[in-house]
Amino acid sequence: MNTTDPILRLENLCVAIGNKTIIDEINLTLDRGEIVSLIGPNGAGKTTLVRAILGLIKPSSGHIKKRAELRIGYMPQRLHLEKTIPLTVQRFLKMTKNSCQDEITAVLKKVGAGHTAKRPMQGVSGGELQRILLARALLRKPHLLVLDEPAQGVDINGQAELYRLISTLRDELNCAILMVSHDLHLVMSSTDRVICMNHHICCSGHPEDVSNDPAYQELFGAEAAEGLALYSHHHNHSHDPEGNVIHSKETCSHG
Amino acid sequence: MADFLWRALLAGLGVALVAGPLGSFVVWRRMSYFGDTLAHSALLGIALGVALDANLNFAVIISCTLLACLLVALQQHKIISTDTLLGILAHSSLSLGLIAISLLEVRIDLLSYLFGDLLTVNGQELLWIYIGVVIILSLLLACWRPLLAITVNEDMAQAEGYPVLWVRLLLMLLIAIVIAVAMKIVGVLLITALMVIPAATARRLTNSPESMAVLSSLVGACAVVIGLFSSLQWDTPTGPSIVVGATALFLLVYALPLKGRQEIK
Numbered sequence: 001m002n003t004t005d006p007i008l009r010l011e012n013l014c015v016a017i018g019n020k021t022i023i024d025e026i027n028l029t030l031d032r033g034e035i036v037s038l039i040g041p042n043g044a045g046k047t048t049l050v051r052a053i054l055g056l057i058k059p060s061s062g063h064i065k066k067r068a069e070l071r072i073g074y075m076p077q078r079l080h081l082e083k084t085i086p087l088t089v090q091r092f093l094k095m096t097k098n099s100c101q102d103e104i105t106a107v108l109k110k111v112g113a114g115h116t117a118k119r120p121m122q123g124v125s126g127g128e129l130q131r132i133l134l135a136r137a138l139l140r141k142p143h144l145l146v147l148d149e150p151a152q153g154v155d156i157n158g159q160a161e162l163y164r165l166i167s168t169l170r171d172e173l174n175c176a177i178l179m180v181s182h183d184l185h186l187v188m189s190s191t192d193r194v195i196c197m198n199h200h201i202c203c204s205g206h207p208e209d210v211s212n213d214p215a216y217q218e219l220f221g222a223e224a225a226e227g228l229a230l231y232s233h234h235h236n237h238s239h240d241p242e243g244n245v246i247h248s249k250e251t252c253s254h255g
Numbered sequence: 256m257a258d259f260l261w262r263a264l265l266a267g268l269g270v271a272l273v274a275g276p277l278g279s280f281v282v283w284r285r286m287s288y289f290g291d292t293l294a295h296s297a298l299l300g301i302a303l304g305v306a307l308d309a310n311l312n313f314a315v316i317i318s319c320t321l322l323a324c325l326l327v328a329l330q331q332h333k334i335i336s337t338d339t340l341l342g343i344l345a346h347s348s349l350s351l352g353l354i355a356i357s358l359l360e361v362r363i364d365l366l367s368y369l370f371g372d373l374l375t376v377n378g379q380e381l382l383w384i385y386i387g388v389v390i391i392l393s394l395l396l397a398c399w400r401p402l403l404a405i406t407v408n409e410d411m412a413q414a415e416g417y418p419v420l421w422v423r424l425l426l427m428l429l430i431a432i433v434i435a436v437a438m439k440i441v442g443v444l445l446i447t448a449l450m451v452i453p454a455a456t457a458r459r460l461t462n463s464p465e466s467m468a469v470l471s472s473l474v475g476a477c478a479v480v481i482g483l484f485s486s487l488q489w490d491t492p493t494g495p496s497i498v499v500g501a502t503a504l505f506l507l508v509y510a511l512p513l514k515g516r517q518e519i520k
């Protein structure tokens with residue numbers, strides 16, 4: 001396959017859990033070296049979409065086309081670890097297939113968690129845990145890095161630093177990055193394309209274009225301008241009957 | 256030392272050897288109730304085995320294996336949580352077993368079923384136990400990394416390309432077989448204890464999954480030795496004595512102050 005082909009393409013992807021449609025007719029392509037941020041309110045289906053891409057849940061209809069031999073590095077939203085399992089950070093990272101000690105040390109240092117190597121996994125802070133999870137995803141030498149709320153539990157200074165790190169990773173690894181976030185302000189500065197979703201894609205485009213768009217102001221309100229991570233998503237959508245791709249800057253009618 | 260004592264000792268040590276690492280998984284995955292469920296389903300296996308005039312050990316292994324498969328299949332649906340599923344399976348299979356016993360008019364020595372009888376292990380059974388030990392330990396060694404990966408986090412393991420469903424099934428089957436075999440040794444009521452207590456004891460002294468698995472085996476082996484000899488000394492039932500031995504070790508380890516070790520709060 002040609003390297004200019006998208007590494008991932010979603011075609012009319014739908015995921016229903018029970019009778020509830022969580023993901024509704026999503027079309028999306030991801031190119032090599034591109035950072036795409038997925039934003040949306042709680043319960044919008046962001047994590048479900050990620051889980052479908054990872055193959056953790058089956059789509060009810062539509063297609064997920066991945067480039068052959070696509071290696072995905074996944075950083076889950078949270079990691080619950082039983083206290084009964086004795087596991088140092090180093091040992092946790094060794095669980096990735098084909099990882100060696102030198103790589104582990106180097107990657108831990110890169111994400112700024114070098115000092116945690118010999119500590120038990122249950123003894124690290126929330127922010128340190130996020131860095132360790134990122135390190136594990138990086139050890140896969142991924143073509144696609146999927147980050148589900150990477151900055152969760154990280155302090156404000158650390159967040160900016162973490163997003164800067166993520167941007168540099170893209171250049172170093174030449175991988176695509178798909179990240180889920182509530183941290184609108186921070187995401188804006190370190191992303192190529194923003195996709196706002198609430199079950200379906202509401203709007204998408206380059207962050208500058210989207211943020212200058214009146215529809216964006218309506219979507220995210222004044223809080224976004226102040227750089228707050230919170231926003232309310234209180235518009236009603238009328239669906240495109242064919243479920244077509246919603247183009248850049250185009251938003252659904254908001255009521 | 257009498258022959259039957261040697262056999263009892265070797266059988267107990269064999270079970271302790273595999274119960275160590277598997278018990279660690281049971282503790283890590285919070286599945287201690289799984290043991291009880293399997294043990295209950297064994298009664299059904301025994302009843303049917305007697306009725307069909309089949310090898311009882313074999314019948315128990317089959318019924319435990321089927322139950323483990325059923326559990327994994329039901330877990331896939333994620334409609335009911337695992338502990339509820341276990342509750343349903345445990346008690347319905349126990350009831351079915353009891354009904355089968357009464358309908359088939361099978362005579363079963365319930366006391367030996369409940370507590371086992373290590374002292375009656377014969378040479379052939381000993382051979383079976385060690386064949387099982389070799390198979391289980393080699394499977395554990397071969398699949399250690401995927402087993403550990405799915406125990407820590409199934410989603411990450413799946414994203415990294417581990418065949419999560421198959422690995423989980425393998426783990427369930429290994430535990431099922433050990434429980435089926437160990438039933439003869441310590442009895443239904445005490446199998447879970449022999450898996451969980453040594454693992455919990457080893458947890459306090461170790462800082463890697465591998466060392467915990469190995470130390471669990473050693474603790475289990477010590478418990479077997481203590482239990483067997485105290486049962487000889489004071490004429491107490493063997494199975495319960497082994498479990499009391501394990502509990503004594505557990506209490507001892509947790510009562511000891513640990514030096515130079517960072518504890519997880």
